[in-house]
Amino acid sequence: MRLFAPLCCLAAVSPVLGQFGNNGAPFPNVTYRTGVSPNPAVVLGAQSNQISPPRYPSPWGSGEGEWADAYVKAREFVGQLTLEEKVNLTTGTGWQLESCVGQTGSVPRLGFRALCLQDSPVAGLNVAATWDRDLAYARGEAMGLENRDKGINVLLGPVAGPLGRSPEGGRNWEGFSPDPYLTGQLFATSIQGIQSTGVQACAKHFIAQEQEHFRQTPEARAYGFNITEPGSSNIDDQTLHELYVWPFADAVKAGVASVMCSYNLVNQSAACQNSYLLNQVLKNELGFQGYVMSDWQATLGGVSSVLAGLDMTMAGDIVFDDGISYFGPNLTIAVLNGTVPQWRLDDMAVRIVAAWYFVESDTKVTEEPNFQSWTFDTFGSTHFHVGPQWGTELVNQHVDVRREHGALIRKIGAESTVLLKNNGALPLTGKERLTGVFGEDAGSNPLGPNGCRNHNCDTGTLIVGWGSGQAQAPYQVSPDTALQNEVVSHYGSYESITNNSAITQIAALARRTNDVAGVCIVFANADSGEGFVNIENNFGDRKNLTLWQGADAMIGNVTKNCNNTVLVIHSVGAVELEAYKQHPNITAILWAGLPGEQSGNAIADVLYGRVNPSAKLPFTIGKARSDYGTDVLYTPNQPVPQFNFQEGVFVDYRAFDHRNLTPTYEFGFGLSYTNFTYSDLTITKLDAAAYTPTTGSAEPAPTYGSVDKDPSAHLFPANITRIPLFIYPYLNSTNLSTAYGAAGYGDNTFISEGALDGSSFAHTPSSGPSGGNAGLWDPLYKVCVSIANTGAVAGAEVAQLYVSHGGQYDPVRVLRGFEKVFLGVGEKKQIEFVVRRRDLANWDTGAQDWVVRDGVKVVAVGASSRDLSLTGTLE
Template identity: 45%
Template sequence: MPGDQNFYSGNAYWASNLTGAVLNGSVPIWRLDDMATRIMASFYKVGLDKDRVEVNLDSWTTDVYGYRHWFAREGYGLINGNVDVRGNHATLIREIAAKGTVILKNTGNVLPLQKPRQIAVFGSDATDNPRGPNGCPDRACADGTVAMGWGSGTANFPYLISPLSALQNKAIADGTVIQWVVDDYATTHMHQVATQASACLVFVKAQAGEGYTIVDGNQGDRKNLTLWSNGEEVIRNVAANCNNTIVTIHSPGPVTMEEWIEHPNVTAVLYAGLPGQESGNSIVDVLYGLVEPGRLPFTIAKNATDYGVSLMYKPDNTYAPQQDLGGLLIDYRYFDKHEIEPRFEFGFGLSYTTWKYHKIVVRKINAGPYVPFNGRTPAARTTKVTESADSLLFPAEFHKVRFYNYPWLNKTSDVKQDGENGPADAYDPNGTATRPAGGAPGGNPGLYDILYEVNVTLSNTGKRNGEEVVQLYISQGESDDPVRVLRGFRRVSVNAGKSTTVTFTITRRDISRWDTATQNWVVSPAEKMVFVGRSSRDLPLVAKLNGERSQVGYSKNKPGRLGHGMKTFM
C-alpha cells in the first residue's frame, strides 16, 4: 500500500519505484528494513509461520471456481470454499443493532408496544429488496430496507431479516392483526390502511457509500439530508390518517426532520442507523421494549446549514473533495460554541424508564509531574545498500501476472539518479530524537497518568429495570477551546428503584491541549470543569476539578453557561 496511481493501471507509487528509491539514496536501506519489519511482525504475531490456511475467499466473485488472479484472468481453480465462520455472530449483531437504536420521540409513552389490536406497516424500507439482500453490487442501491452502506468495505448478507418479516412473526405470536403498504407512492391505499390501525409503523430511509459508485445521483456521500424514496410524503400521508404514527429511520447519518417531527400524530421516532442482517429482529426488540435503546453519536440539526460547513456538491480538486471542518469545532462542539439549538443533541436518547443524577465526587490523584521524553530511536542495523541494480532485475523466466506490483526492476535505467531527499535527520543511521510527546506507543506514557477519579450516583426512579448511558464531558476553560468535550461514557444496568455508583477516571491527556510551539501536550492554567449527565446538553452534575461540586447543573437553554445560581461546596 498504496497501490495503483490510477485504478487498474498497474502503475504503483511504490513497488519497483521503491526499489529504485533505495538504490539512488532517496530512501535509506534501514527505512526499508523498518517497513519490512512492521509487516513481518504482524505475520508472526498471528502465527502464520506455524499455521497457515489456504486462501479460500475471493472478493471479486461468489463463484466457487474461477480465476485466482481474477482481474488478470489467470490461474483457474477453487477460489471460494464457502467456509462458515459465523458462529454466534447473529446474536451479537442483533444486540448491537438494538442497543444502537435511539428513541428520539415517545409522546405519551406509546412505546413500548403492548400487543396492539392491529398494526400497519408503511414504506419500502420495511421490506425486502426484490432482487434479494445482495441484489445490488456492493449494496449500492436503496431498494427495500437499508441495512448496510455501499462500497468496497461492505459484505454479502448471509440473510437479511426485514422489519416487515420480523413484525409479522411478532404479530402472529401476539395475535395482532398486521397490514402493510410498501409502495412508497401508493398514497391512496396508505390512507385506507392507516385509518384502521391502532399503531402505524412507518419505515423511511437514506443511503450512502463510497464515491466510486453513484446511486440516484449521489456519488458516495448524500447530496442532501432529506429522506429518500418519498419518505417525507409517506410520513405526512400516514400521520394525516393515523393518530399513532411511529417512524423508524434507517440511514448512515442525520436527516432533517423539521417537516414532520412536530406533527401531533407522529407519536414516536426512532433512529436505527444501518443495523445489518438482524435489522428486523433488532427493531422489534426495541419497539416492544425487550432491549433498552441507545444514544445519538451525532447531532441532528434543524437545518443543514447549522452544521457550520458549506455543502459541497462537486469535488474541489481532481480526485477527492477537501472540506475545512473548522478545527476542533466539529458536530456538538460547533453547536455549543455558537449557541445553536439542535433538534436532537449529541448523546441524546430517550429511555423506557426514568433516571436521577444526584451526587458527584471528584478525587484528585497525585500522579507526579509530566516529563517530556528526550530519548532517541534505535540505531539502524544496516546502513549500506549491497545490491546492484543488475541484481534486482526480474528473475529469468519469471511469469508476471498482469496488473500485479513487483519489487524487481524492469531495467536498470529505471533507477533515476536525481532522487529527491527528505529532511536531513531522516538519513541519520544513528537514530533520531524522539519528540517530547513521544516515547511509547500512543505517545508519552505520562499522558495516560490518572489525575482525577470522578464518582457519580445514579438512580433508576422508574418502574422498569433499565440501562442508562452516563456521559462525562470536560471544559478546559480556554477561550478558543470547545465549550466542553466528551471524555467518557458508561452503559450501566440498574433495576427499578435502585441506585448505583459510576466511576470515571480522567487522564492527563483528557485535560491537555496541543502546543504548536513546544510540539507537546500541555495543561493550561484555565479552570477545568467536569460535567456528567444524559447528553451533551442534559448535564445535571457539575464539579470543578479541584474537588468542588455544584448544586445546579448545566442549563440546556444556554449551552455556553452553567445553570443560573450555581453554588459550590466542599
C-alpha cells in the same frame, strides 16, 4: 506518469501557530456565546494553499514495550531476506490478481505467505450508538474470527476517518462518531477485539478525508469535475491534534498493527507522502510501531512516499491493472541507486513482519485464503483479471465462518436503536387491534439482499451503506417480516404497504388503523457511501439531510390519517426531524441506523419491549442543515480543491454550543422505558507525577543483512513464469536509468534535507512508544456519581462526563468519559470515571506538546450533552 518523483515541492515551514489552518471561522447570521469568538490563529491556519512542513527522517521502529518480542523476531527474520524479498513484503501484487482485495508478495523459502488484506469495517456508527465498550470488543472479536477463518491476515478497519466533520459525509457511517473521545474509546476496544484473534486491524483513514467529493482525481473527472489533484484538507495544528489525531492515538495505545493513509491531500501534501503526518505525528509523537499502508491507488509517488513514512503500497499498481508500481521493481532500483537507504527499506520490512508476530498471526491464522473477492463462482481463474489462460482452480470454498454471530448482530441492532420521542406509544404489546406498517424501508429488496452490487442502491430496507464498507448479507430479516411474525404469533391483525407511491392504499390503511385504535409504524431512510458510486447525484456524500425514497410524502399521508404513528429511521447519520418531533400524530420516533442482517428482529425487540432502549445519539440532529456550520465542498474552488476546516474543533455538538443553537436532539440524547436520577457527585484528586516532556534522540538506524549493488543480481530469474500485470520486485534491465521507466537515475535533487540521514532523529516532547508520552495517560482525578432507576422497568443508562477546559477559544464542553450501567427497578449504583492528563490538555503549537493550561476546569455529568444535572470543579 510520475515514477519516484515528489508529488509537490515541500517548502521548509517553521512550526508556528496557524501553519496548518482552520478553526472557529465566523458563520453568517448566527449568535456566538458571550465573550467567545473564533480563534484568529486557527482561522489563519485553515486558509487555501496552506503548506505542510517537511519532517525527516522517517523514524525507525524502536520495538519498545509490548512490541519488544515481536521486534526481536521480526529483526531476525528480516536479516535473512534478500533485497527482492524485502521489497515483496511492501508491495501489493496488483488489482484483482490474487484472491484478496489486497495481497502482498511472499517469501516462500522461509514460509512467510502473502498477506491477505480484506475490506471489513461495516457500520461502526451503530456500535457508537450503544456507547458500550464490551459490545465494541465483542463485535471486533467476531469480525476477527470470521476473517481469520477465511484466511485473512489484515482486516481493513475499524474507521476513525472520516471522523464526521460534516453530517453529509458519505462514509461517516463506517466510523463511530464526530466526537473524538467516543470514537477513540470504541476504536481502541474494537482493535483489541479484532487482534485477539490473530488478525491485524488496520486503523483508517489517516487523516482528514472528511468527504468523498474530489478524493481521487480520476473519479472526480469521471463525474465531470476538472481537477488536477485530490482535494486538500487545510487544518491548523491544534485542530489536527485535538480532533482528528485524537482517536488514532487511542488506536496506537491499543496496539493497532497497521494504519491506512487516505486519498486526500493535507495542507497541499498527499496524506500518503505527508512527512509531517506520517513521520512526525504518527511515528514520532504517537510512537507507532506498526506499518503504514496506502489506500488503494492513494500512493502518488515512490521515493517521496517511502521517505515520508509509507511502508506498504496497495493494491500495488499505480492505476488498477496497469502493471506498474511506485514500489515493486522501482523500489528495488531506488535502493540500488541510493535514493532510498537500506535502513529505510529494512524498517519498512521489520514493521510489517513485527505486526504479524505482534498479533500472533504466525500461530493463530493457519488458513490460506479460501475465497476470491472477484466472483462467487466455485471455480474460476487463478488470477482473475488476466483470465483462465493463466490457470483455473477452486477459487471459492464457500466456508461458513459465521458461528452464531447473528445473535450478536441482533443484540447490537437493538442496543443501538435510539428512542428519540415517546408519548406513551411504546412499548407495544403485540395485541394491538391492527398493526399497519408503511414504507419501502420496511420491506425487502425485490432483487434480494445483495441484489445491488456493493449495496449501491436504496431499494427496500436500509441495512448498510454502499461501497467498500459494506458486506454481503447471508440473509436479511426485514422489519415487515419480523413485525408480521410478532403480531401473527399473538393472532393479531397485520397489514403492510411497502410502496411509497401507493397513495390511495396507504391513506386507506392508515385511516382504518386509526379507526380501530391500532398503531401505524412508518419506516424511512437516508443512504450514502463511497465516492465511486453515484446514486441520484449523491456522489458518495449526501446532497442534503432529508429522507430518501419519497418518504416525506408517505409519512405525511400516514400521519394525516393516523393519530398514533411510530416513525422508525434507518439512516447513515443525521436527518432533519424537527417537523416530526413537533407533529402531534407522531407518538414515537426511533433512530435505528444501519443494523445489518437482523434489522427486523432488532427493531421488533425494542418496539415490543424485550429490549429497553439504552442507546444514545453519537451525533447531533440539528433543526437545519446550516446549523452544523460545516458542509461538503460540492463544486471545485480551485484545480486542487481546497477544504478549509475553518470551524476548527467546533464540529457537531461543539458547534451548536459555540453558536448558541438549540438542536432537535442533542449529542448523547436517548430515552428509555424507565427513568433514572443522578446524585452524589464526588471528585478525588489522584497522586500523579509531574508531566515531563520527552527529550533525547534515537540510536542510529539499524540495517539487516547486506545488499548486492550489482543490478544483474536482481534481474528476473530464468525459471519464473511471469503473470501479466503482476507486480514483481525484479528488474528487467541492468540499466537502472531506463528499467521500468524510472526517470533520473541517481537524481536526489527533490529529496528533502535529512530524509536519507539514518544517524538519529530527535524525539518530540509528546512522544513515546505506543501512544505518546506516558504522562499523557496518567490518571489525575476520579469522579464518582450515583445513578438510580426510579421507573417501573429494568434498564441501562449511559452516564456521560464532560469537561469545560475554560480557555477563551475552547468548546463549552467536551466529552471525556462515559459508563453504561444496568439497573433493576429501584436499584442504585455508583459509577466511576477516570480523568487523565490528556483529557484536560490542549495542544500547544509553539511547544509542540500537550499542555494543561491554567484556569478552572469544570466537570459535568448527566444523561446527554445538554442534560447535565451534576457539576464539580477540579482543583
